[in-house]
Amino acid sequence: MxxxxxxxxxxxxxxxxxxxxxxxxxxxxxxINPAFFTISTLFDTLRSSIVFLILAYGLLxxxxxxxxxxxxxxxxxxxxxxxxxxxxxxxxDGGILLYYLIAGGAGILAGLLNAFLVTQFKLPIFDVSxxxxxxxxxxxxxxxxxxxxxxLPKGTVGFYNIFVxxxxxxxxxxxxxxxxxxxxxxLGLIIWWFLKYTTLGRGVYAIGGNRExxxxxGFNVRLIFFVIFGIMGLFSAIAGVTQAFLSxxxxxxxxxxxxxxxxAAIILGGAAITGGSGSIIGTTLGVLVIQVINRAxxxxxxxxxxxxxxxxxxLILFTSIPALRxxxxxxxxxxxxxTQSD
Amino acid sequence: MKKSLFxxxxxxxxxxxxACAPQxxxxxxxxxxxxxxxxxxASEPTKVVEQEELVFATVVKSIAxxxxxxxxxGVKDFGKDYGVKAFMEGPSQVDSAAQVAIIExxxxxxxxxxxxxxxxxxxxxxxQKKAIDSGIIVVGHEAATAKEGTLHYDVEAFxxxxxxxxxxxxxxxxxxxxxxxxxxxGSLTNASHNEWxxxxxxxxxxxxxxxxxxxxxxxxxxQEVAYNTMKDVLKTYPDVKGVLGAAAGDVVGAGRAxxxxxxxxxxxxxxxxxxxxxxxxxxxxxxxxAMAWDPAxxxxxxxxxxxxxxxxxxxTDGMDLGVPGYEKIKLVKGVNGVPVIYGAAWIKxxxxxxxxYPF
Numbered sequence: 001m002x003x004x005x006x007x008x009x010x011x012x013x014x015x016x017x018x019x020x021x022x023x024x025x026x027x028x029x030x031x032i033n034p035a036f037f038t039i040s041t042l043f044d045t046l047r048s049s050i051v052f053l054i055l056a057y058g059l060l061x062x063x064x065x066x067x068x069x070x071x072x073x074x075x076x077x078x079x080x081x082x083x084x085x086x087x088x089x090x091x092x093d094g095g096i097l098l099y100y101l102i103a104g105g106a107g108i109l110a111g112l113l114n115a116f117l118v119t120q121f122k123l124p125i126f127d128v129s130x131x132x133x134x135x136x137x138x139x140x141x142x143x144x145x146x147x148x149x150x151x152l153p154k155g156t157v158g159f160y161n162i163f164v165x166x167x168x169x170x171x172x173x174x175x176x177x178x179x180x181x182x183x184x185x186x187l188g189l190i191i192w193w194f195l196k197y198t199t200l201g202r203g204v205y206a207i208g209g210n211r212e213x214x215x216x217x218g219f220n221v222r223l224i225f226f227v228i229f230g231i232m233g234l235f236s237a238i239a240g241v242t243q244a245f246l247s248x249x250x251x252x253x254x255x256x257x258x259x260x261x262x263x264a265a266i267i268l269g270g271a272a273i274t275g276g277s278g279s280i281i282g283t284t285l286g287v288l289v290i291q292v293i294n295r296a297x298x299x300x301x302x303x304x305x306x307x308x309x310x311x312x313x314x315l316i317l318f319t320s321i322p323a324l325r326x327x328x329x330x331x332x333x334x335x336x337x338x339t340q341s342d
Numbered sequence: 343m344k345k346s347l348f349x350x351x352x353x354x355x356x357x358x359x360x361a362c363a364p365q366x367x368x369x370x371x372x373x374x375x376x377x378x379x380x381x382x383x384a385s386e387p388t389k390v391v392e393q394e395e396l397v398f399a400t401v402v403k404s405i406a407x408x409x410x411x412x413x414x415x416g417v418k419d420f421g422k423d424y425g426v427k428a429f430m431e432g433p434s435q436v437d438s439a440a441q442v443a444i445i446e447x448x449x450x451x452x453x454x455x456x457x458x459x460x461x462x463x464x465x466x467x468x469x470q471k472k473a474i475d476s477g478i479i480v481v482g483h484e485a486a487t488a489k490e491g492t493l494h495y496d497v498e499a500f501x502x503x504x505x506x507x508x509x510x511x512x513x514x515x516x517x518x519x520x521x522x523x524x525x526x527x528g529s530l531t532n533a534s535h536n537e538w539x540x541x542x543x544x545x546x547x548x549x550x551x552x553x554x555x556x557x558x559x560x561x562x563x564x565q566e567v568a569y570n571t572m573k574d575v576l577k578t579y580p581d582v583k584g585v586l587g588a589a590a591g592d593v594v595g596a597g598r599a600x601x602x603x604x605x606x607x608x609x610x611x612x613x614x615x616x617x618x619x620x621x622x623x624x625x626x627x628x629x630x631x632a633m634a635w636d637p638a639x640x641x642x643x644x645x646x647x648x649x650x651x652x653x654x655x656x657x658t659d660g661m662d663l664g665v666p667g668y669e670k671i672k673l674v675k676g677v678n679g680v681p682v683i684y685g686a687a688w689i690k691x692x693x694x695x696x697x698x699y700p701f
Contacts, residue, residue, distance in 0.1 A: 035577040048570050142435055147408050148591075150618060171580040172573055173603035247566045248598070257562060298574040304560050305530065 014270030017321055018285040025292050032300045039167035040175035041295070047177070049291045051243045053184040055255075055262045056269075056283050057191045058235025061228040063266050064195070066208040066275025067118075067125030072236040072262075073255035074136035075110045079103040079233075080240030082144045084250040088151065095155040096245060103237040110136070111233020115226045133259070140252045150249045159245045180242050187235060192280040194231075200224055208275030264315060265290050395427050396652070397453040398645050401444055402432035403461040408618070409637050410459075412701045416638030417457075420645040428645060438465035445469045448478075455479040455648035457641070458493075467492040481648045482680070483640055490679025494651050497644045499635035499667065499687040501674075506538035507545040508688060509612055512631050513584045516610035520552035521583030524575055526596065526613070528563040528589035535588035538614075542586060556582065561592045568595025576603055587613025593629045594620050601628035617696045624693045632691040635667075636699065639687055643668045647683060657683065 010016055030036040055072060062069050083103040092098070110132075117128045163176025195201040203224045206214035215221055244250045269286030271278025293314055296302075302310060400417045402410040414430040421428030431448075433440035438461045446469060448456055456478055460466035463485050470480045470492045482488055482496040513523065525542070527535040539558055546553045556579055561568040568591060575582060576599065585600075587593035593613040597620065600609050606628040615632035623629040643665045650657060659673040667687025676682045691699055 033578055038577070041577065044570070044573050048566075142406070146406050148619065150621065169577070171603070172576045172599070173605070175602075243566070247569065247595075249565075257564075295570070295574055298559070298571055299578050301557075301578065304558055 015279065015281045015285060018269060018282060018289065021321065022285055022289050022292065025289065025296065029292070029296045029299055035171070036295075036299050038169055040169035040172055041299075043165075043167060043175045043177045045288070045291050045295060046181055047246070048294075049287050050178065050180050050184045051239045051246070052258075052262060052265065052287045052291070053284060054187055054235055054239040054242065056265050056287050057184075057188050057280065058232045058239070059262060060191060060266055060271065060278055060280065060283050061195065061201075061204050062125065062232055063263070063271050063273070064208045064275060064278040065204045065224070065228060066211070067129075068263065068273065069114070069125055069129040069232065070259040070263075071114060071129035071132035071136065072232050073259045074133045074140075075107055075233055076236040076240030076243075077252060077254045077256070078136040078140045078144070079106040079110065079237040080244050080254070081140055081149075081250050081252045082106070083241070084149060084244065085144050087153065088149070093154045096159055096241070099156075099241045099245075100238060103241050104234050107233035107235075107237025107240075108230045109233065111229040111231070111236075112226060114233075115229035118229070119222045119225050137253060137256060145252055148249050148251045152245070152248065156245060160248055178246065180246065183238070183242065187238070188280055188284060191231070195280070200227055204228060205276060208272075208277070210276075261290060262287075268315070395425075396455070396649075397451075398426050398428040398455045398457070398648060399448050399453045400428065400430040400457040400459075400641055400645065401441060401448070402430060402459045403441065404434065404436040405430070405432040406434055406436075408701055413459075413637035413641035416636075416641035417645060419638070420642045420649075424645075424649055426645075426649070430641070436461050438462040442466060442469045445473060449473050449476055452476075453478060455481070455645070455652055457481050457483060457644040457648055458485065459483045459644075460485050460488075463487050464489075479648045479651045481644050481651070483644045486676045486680070486682045487678055488676070488680045493680045495647050495657060496676060496680050496682045497640065497647055498682060498684050499640050501672065501684045502534055502537040503541040504684075504686060505633070505688055506541035509538065509586055509614075509633055510542035510545045510550075512633070512690070513586055513610050513612040514546065514550045514553060516612070516630055517553070517584045519550050522554045522556050522579055522581055523584030523586065523610075524556045524579075524582060525558040525586045526561045526568055526571075526588055526592035527558060528561055528592070530558075530560055532588070538588055539586065553584070561587075561589055561595065563589050563591065565591030565595035565598075568592045569599050570595075572596040572599035573603075576600075576605070583609055585609060585611045585613070587611070587615065590615045590619050593632065594623060597623040597628035601626055615691075616701055617691060617699050618701060620691075621696060624691065624696055627693065630692065632696075633688050634691065634699075635687050636689050637701075639665055639667055643683075643685060643687070657681075 026036065035041065055076065059069060059072055080103050083099055083106065087098065114128050114132055117123050118125050162179045164179055164181065166174055166176040169175055195204060203214060203219035206217065206219055207221055207224060211221065240254060243254060265286035266278065266283050267273055268289055269278065269282030271282065293311055297310065402413060404410065410432060417428050417430045431444050433444065441461055442465065445456065445458065449472060456473055458466060458470060458480060460482065467489055473480050474494070480493050482493040485493060486496050486498055488496060517523070525539045527539055530536065543555055546555065559571050561571065572595060585593065585596050587596060593611050593615050597611050600606055600611060601623065606626060611629045612631045612633065614634060615629065616634050617624065617632070620629045620632045624632060643663055646663050646665060647657065657673065660670055662669045663671060668685035672684040674682050674684065689699065
């Protein structure tokens with residue numbers, strides 16, 4: 001009895017639906033172009049997902065708490081680029097760790113600034129983030145530098161080629177699973193643990209469900225906001241540095257067009273934009289779906305002129321599937337089960 | 343209902359922000375972004391020249407870009423060669439209002455000529471007219487769409503179509519004039535990028551029947567996108583032999599994917615870029631040729647035209663300005679009436695000469 005209940009619950013979960021979507025997409029693409037079913041495509045897809053996974057993991061708690069933030073991309077750009085320009089000036093020649101430390105520290109501070117403005121002046125999260133989005137990119141361009149920089153310190157050269165596994169592909173040569181996939185995995189586990197097993201993490205869901213109730217139940221809302229914005233800043237900085245070393249250059253306006261892609265992935269993964277629900281597994285699958293869609297367009301030969309249109313249509317179709325299910329479940333009184341899934 | 347309205351408006355705002363953002367991004371990628379098209383009217387050759395030293399000002403979008411710092415070297419060289427006091431000014435941040443204010447003050451100082459590289463062409467028109475009315479020679483650069491009477495001339499490094507054709511010739515030669523090729527543009531809405539690529543394609547259809555066009559891809563001005571796209575292209579079309587890039591990062595991203603696949607000797611990669619972007623890949627041969635235009639010679643040529651107008655010399659089609667790339671200029675009437683001077687001032691950068699172009 002109990003076992004059957006668990007299977008039923010699994011099949012009903014948002015994550016399972018998104019997993020089916022991913023499977024369906026992959027099979028379709030693979031049927032059109034068998035090149036999709038190669039290890040190298042898998043590695044490539046994961047590689048291009050790494051940074052978006054880190055960004056999405058950092059943003060997820062804020063979305064669950066009912067906030068929409070777009071400043072995380074600007075924080076990623078400013079912390080990574082400014083760290084690089086600073087170390088370059090010092091003649092730094094060492095490894096990548098110092099980049100993570102400095103940028104990460106700066107990222108946490110930037111995140112805390114958001115939290116301070118949000119909690120101190122009771123400003124809407126989105127308003128603050130919109131201001132910070134513009135401010136940090138502007139800061140970067142004006143005070144730090146406006147051109148891409150390609151000179152990497154000696155100690156970091158070759159980082160882009162450290163692989164956990166490698167595979168040979170007849171057409172694109174050697175492809176590897178980059179080591180930073182482990183970094184993304186680790187960060188994902190931390191957020192999973194945080195959301196599921198800490199009081200603060202449960203508080204995030206409570207705030208997103210109903211902030212007033214959360215306050216009355218004794219959750220320290222102010223503290224929770226400082227923690228989740230700190231996480232967001234830290235993860236953004238890590239993502240910015242990682243992207244720079246994967247693509248071998250530092251770009252002052254990196255990610256500027258992409259905050260929506262990350263939000264879309266989180267929402268596709270079953271988080272409600274109004275807060276209260278969302279999960280790490282769903283977010284992970286959401287990011288993968290978007291990456292697979294992006295690759296699909298080239299692999300299946302859909303003309304570029306159609307790409308954006310097609311992406312939009314696919315997003316509407318696929319976001320509406322979980323939403324429809326939620327709606328039906330609500331009518332049948334299953335809401336609590338669905339929104340609490342993690 | 344209220345809540346969903348809020349969410350909807352939030353999304354709209356985000357979309358707006360996202361839509362505005364790429365413009366900012368292009369400013370950081372010199373050769374990808376701006377390339378002009380058409381131009382303006384001649385007004386009467388000008389006033390008596392005094393014996394005292396002539397003063398030529400060059401005003402740029404912003405002095406914060408390497409691109410314009412490079413232009414300044416050309417302006418200074420012009421000053422030395424022609425015995426003129428030539429200098430460059432510009433706002434610290436791209437801003438038409440600040441640029442207009444600088445020109446206002448130059449009018450007040452009574453300079454003899456202004457070479458203007460406007461950030462917003464229409465925003466700069468009134469102040470350019472004002473300068474002309476007070477007897478100053480005004481020549482534009484990257485302002486081929488200016489209205490009649492707001493510039494004496496506009497100077498462009500090249501016309502977009504010839505540039506695209508030149509790219510195609512370079513790629514086709516390296517491919518042995520046969521095989522499949524792809525194109526990258528920064529975005530499908532970037533007029534210059536698409537003009538280069540469409541002209542290149544048309545030229546190939548006429549002159550290289552054995553070249554086969556696969557597709558035009560969008561890099562979103564992001565070399566990471568170009569990299570991922572190139573990887574998938576290699577899987578989908580393993581026999582691709584040529585790549586054309588429009589934005590400065592296109593050939594860099596594509597080149598990285600090609601280098602990792604160890605195909606640098608099989609695939610010809612040609613496109614707009616500069617050594618600070620493509621340097622490493624030019625050395626390894628993953629990028630075969632970077633094409634660009636040198637802001638130094640553009641700044642030099644712009645001032646030469648102003649000098650000639652000031653001295654009452656007539657500018658004619660086919661004349662030699664004495665500047666590399668401007669030996670045989672094309673003179674055309676721009677879309678909005680300003681006469682436009684086109685050079686053929688593209689530069690071709692490969693592993694051998696990349697050190698000559700430190701930008």
